[in-house]
Amino acid sequence: MELFNASTLIDVIGELFSDETSIVLSDTKEYLYYQPSKRIDLKIKPGDPILEGTITYKALLAGQKVSEYIDRDVFGVPYYGMAVPYSKEGEIRGCVTAVFPTLTNAMSVITIKKSDGWVPVPFTDVIYIEAKERKTFVITKENVGTHTNTLNEFDFLLPRDSFIRCHRSYIVNVNYIKEIYPDTRSTFILKMIDDTLVPVSQTHASYFRKLLGF
Structure with missing residues (x-):
């Protein structure tokens, strides 16, 4: 999949989510595309390496969908992420990740x-x-x-x-x-x-x- 087509696809996928969701596309080593949301911006840039501890890293390592809270150590802000690896010819080639802002709690x-x-x-x-x-x-x-x-x-x-x-x-x-x-x-x-x-x-x-x- 060419990057232009991938970007277009991710833009369309982003429309399915709320304005609070950031969308990330990566290969197995680095980020290829990032669409920040109005609520949370991890400041990812295309070409940045996938850091250990991120939801994308965990999904690639596990070879399957991963969803969990990630604390603020890596990007400076906590977030809830869902990441799904994609494969070609039986080999994992990258990952699509959705990043959500942390849950708010009205309790004090x-x-x-x-x-x-x-x-x-x-x-x-x-x-x-x-x-x-x-x-x-x-x-x-x-x-x-x-x-x-x-x-x-x-x-x-x-x-x-x-x-x-x-x-x-x-x-x-x-x-x-x-x-x-x-x-x-x-x-x-x-x-x-x-x-x-x-x-x-x-x-x-x-x-x-x-x-x-x-």
């Missing part, structure tokens, strides 16, 4: 589970969220409890002006960071208002510094 509370029941907690009271022992712990000003959401799911639902993913195991509320220290084992260490020390990994350091402006 997190309902955490405690031993004696559930407690609704406003977003503004959450200090940080930690994944450990195959559970998600929500630490607030007055309570500690668990939640069924994963950190990736919280990364899409929490307001981005307050919450930052700083590590594969942590999301922090920037309003409750007391101090930031350099560290030899990780890029930074955050001291939260409850004196908990939270690491900032190398993967998240650049985005973290950009948002906090230092």
